[in-house]
Amino acid sequence: MALLAGSGIVAVVLWQHSYDMDERRVTIRRDGHTLHAVLTAPRGGGGKPRPLVVVIHGDGPVDATHEDGYKPLxxxxxxxxxxTLSWSKPGVGGAPGDWLGQSMADRAAEAVAAIGWARSQEGVDPDRIGLWGASQAGWVLPKIVERTPVDFVIAVAPAVNWLRQGRHHLLAELRKRGASPATVDEEIARSDLTRRLLARGASFEEYTRAMGGPGEMTAGRWGFITRNHTADVTADLPALRGVPLLLMLPGQDVHVDTAETGTVYRRELAAGGGLTVRHYPDAAHTLVRAELGESGPALTLTALLAPRSLFAKDALGDQERFLRGLRETERPVRGD
Known part of the structure; x- marks a missing residue:
């Protein structure tokens, strides 16, 4: 009986992780970049050119499929x-390089190279290539659009200002933990000290001495933060004016102040006519249902047994409808 039950669970897992699309591993070599990527396509169609979604990751050591978390999307x-085209960050899963050595401009250049490669591939419509990006990708998306034409953008909880995002995250986590006023004051003081160190370009050794030890910080991570802590998307957003853009804002995001994001994007882009904003009150940062948390048994079990159920209501459907709407709308082809 136990064997039968175990076989049944395995069958459910295999069925739930069988996705209705073709998928292949590719290596992109272009403009000095070597990227380990995954290219998916709708099944059937006889090799007819398809529009393409290019994935720009958020923070962290993300592989091409985000440990299969992207596949329902x-x-x-x-x-x-x-x-869809997605690649592992440099240094992740055997890919060459080190993502911690990148600036946001470096990440944009990497994406531009990948898009250039994609435009030359059979089965990809070179005039119908757009971007999907989450969180930290908010600083990358407009830099890509400044360098190469894109057909659309899907932005999930994109950040606006690095330092303000960090403070929002700190305070949200402290509230979530029910931290005492004394603890809040202490953590804010440590955060302010970190900001002063960043402002004067302190080395990792200086940071370690000032903070009484490295804590969870590494030299690589400190270098990454040092390169990128002045990031602010506001000046770059005009590049997205007129581009069809689906802005997806979770209501329970402890990482990004989505209220600020909505305000800034509406202010800078509403006049261009391309902005669509969708709110998900019960979603956490990655559009996962907030009730599942960002880690723990409930999230793990759902990812294993029902991965399509990870996402908040309408989060998948809204993206599908947005893309279908683009296919039904003929627009002038942009020149390179």
Whole structure:
């Protein structure tokens, strides 16, 4: 009986992780970049050129599929008739390089190289290539658009200002933990000290001495923060004016102040006519249902047994509808 039950669970897992799309591993070599990527496509179609979604990751050592977490999204895109391209960050999963050595401009250059490669691939419509990006990708998306034409953008909880995002995250986590006023004051003081160190370009050794030890910080991470802590998307956002843009804002985001994001994007982009804003009151940062948390048994079990159920209501459907709407709308082809 136990064997039968175990076989049943395995069958459910295999079925739930069988996605209705074609998928292949590719290596992108272009403009000095070597990227380990995954290219998906709708099944059937006889090799006819498909519009493409290019994935720009958020923070952290993310592999091409985000440990398969992206696949429900890609399946929704395939239903809408879209291919998807995503690659592992440098240094992740055997890919060459080190993502911690990158600036946001470096990440944009990497993406531009990948898009250039994609435009030359059979089965990809070179005039129908757009971007999907989450969180930290908010600083990368407009830099890509400044360098190469794109057909659309899907932005999930994009950050506006690095330092303000960090303070929002700190305070949200302290509230979540029920921290005492004394603890809040102490943590804010440590955060302010970190900001002063960043402002004067302190080395990792200086940071370690000032903070009484490295804590969870590493030399690589400190270098990454030092390179990128002045990031602010406001000046770059005009590059997105007129580009069809779906802005997806979770209501329970402890990482990004989505109220600020909504205000800034509306102020800078509403006049261009391309902005669509969707709110998800019960979603956490990655559009996962907030009730599942960002880690723990409930999230792990759902990811294993029902990965499409990870996402907040309408989060997958809204993206699919947005993409379908683009396919039904003929727009002038942009020149390179």
């Amino acid at each position: 890609w399946e929704a895109y395939a239903r809408a008739g879209y291919a």
